[in-house]
Amino acid sequence: KQEVTQIPAALSVPEGENLVLNCSFTDSAIYNLQWFRQDPGKGLTSLLLIQSSQREQTSGRLNASLDKSSGRSTLYIAASQPGDSATYLCAVSLVGNTDKLIFGTGTRLQVFP
Amino acid sequence: DGGITQSPKYLFRKEGQNVTLSCEQNLNHDAMYWYRQDPGQGLRLIYYSQIVNDFQKGDIAEGYSVSREKKESFPLTVTSAQKNPTAFYLCASRGPTGRPSGANVLTFGAGSRLTVL
Numbered sequence: 001k002q003e004v005t006q007i008p009a010a011l012s013v014p015e016g017e018n019l020v021l022n023c024s025f026t027d028s029a030i031y032n033l034q035w036f037r038q039d040p041g042k043g044l045t046s047l048l049l050i051q052s053s054q055r056e057q058t059s060g061r062l063n064a065s066l067d068k069s070s071g072r073s074t075l076y077i078a079a080s081q082p083g084d085s086a087t088y089l090c091a092v093s094l095v096g097n098t099d100k101l102i103f104g105t106g107t108r109l110q111v112f113p
Numbered sequence: 114d115g116g117i118t119q120s121p122k123y124l125f126r127k128e129g130q131n132v133t134l135s136c137e138q139n140l141n142h143d144a145m146y147w148y149r150q151d152p153g154q155g156l157r158l159i160y161y162s163q164i165v166n167d168f169q170k171g172d173i174a175e176g177y178s179v180s181r182e183k184k185e186s187f188p189l190t191v192t193s194a195q196k197n198p199t200a201f202y203l204c205a206s207r208g209p210t211g212r213p214s215g216a217n218v219l220t221f222g223a224g225s226r227l228t229v230l
Contacts, residue, residue, distance in 0.1 A: 004155065034219070043117075043203055043221035044156075089155070099144065099163065099207075100171070101219070103155030 002027045004092055006104035013080055013111055021075040021107045023090035028068050030092040035064050035075050038087045038106070047088075048075070052095075080111045115140045119204050119222035126191070126198065126229050134189045134225045136204035144207040145187040146219070149173060149200045156203065162187055191227060199229045 003026045013019055023033070032051045036044040048057045048064040050073070056065040063076040073090060087108045091101040117138045126132045138145065144163050148156040158171030162181040176195025181187055187206075191198045204222045 036221075041201075041224070041226070043119075043223045044205075044219070045221070046218045049218055091156075099146070099161050099169075100158060101156075103157075105153060105155045 002030075002092065002094060002102045004090060004102050004104040006088075006090060006107050008107060009105070010108040011110070013109075015080060015082060015111055015113050017080050017111075018076070018078050019080055019109075021077070021088050021109070023073040023075070023104055025071045025073075025092050025102070027094075028071055029095045030068065031095050031098045033064075033066055033073050033090060033092050034101070035062075035073075036089045036091065038089060040087075044089065077109075080109075082111050082113055085110050117204055117206055117220055117222035119202075119225050122223065122225060124225060124227045126227060128229060129193045131190055131192050132227065134191070134202055134204075134227070136187045136189065136222060137185055138187075138206045138220075138222075139185060140206055140208055140220060141184070142206035142208035142220070143184070145181070146205040146207070147171075147177070147179065147187070147189045148203045148205065150203060150224075151200050159189065159202075198227055201226050 005024045007022045034049045035047045038044045050057050050066040061078040066073045087106040089106040091103040120135045146161040147159040150156050157173050159177050160179040162168035178190045202225045205219045
């Protein structure tokens with residue numbers, strides 16, 4: 001059974017720091033992996049999607065990497081800003097059932113001025 | 114602007130009542146999904162539909178029902194059989210983005226918070 005874990009559960013950093021959020025999954029037979037952002041009481045916004053054949057994806061100050069063999073993904077946020085404060089979730093979709101996303105429990109990030 | 118609209122945003126229900134959460138999308142997406150989110154847990158899939166007039170159970174379908182009579186609409190009914198319905202409910206749809214990879218990305222609504230009194 002695929003399980004997705006995110007560490008740390010919460011993170012508080014000063015503005016300007018570079019930071020790394022971690023996501024690990026138990027079964028390497030994934031179709032793709034997505035990173036989402038969720039603001040309090042809101043829906044999810046897709047940030048980056050990495051196909052299983054890819055190693056990384058970049059969007060602005062965000063960079064997501066994927067190491068399928070070790071079951072790990074990282075989300076790197078450069079030069080963090082208070083507006084980055086949110087919960088970040090990763091989710092994997094499964095080979096043979098791409099409609100079913102398995103979500104991690106998220107990392108709650110606070111960036112203070 | 115294209116997107117997903119969920120209503121109501123907040124809903125209170127007495128025990129034993131059925132309630133229906135609305136989800137409408139104007140993205141022309143074929144696939145639609147319902148997730149449940151509880152504090153400290155990841156999102157869990159309730160039901161999904163890949164095409165009109167067809168839907169499949171997710172991991173926690175018991176106590177819920179759905180319909181997909183129109184491409185744009187995928188309402189979720191929380192029945193009295195659902196023993197612990199207080200949660201945040203999220204609707205999503207999936208379709209191609211304009212990205213070069215052609216990867217399908219999930220688009221989420223703003224959510225509906227259901228509280229049982």
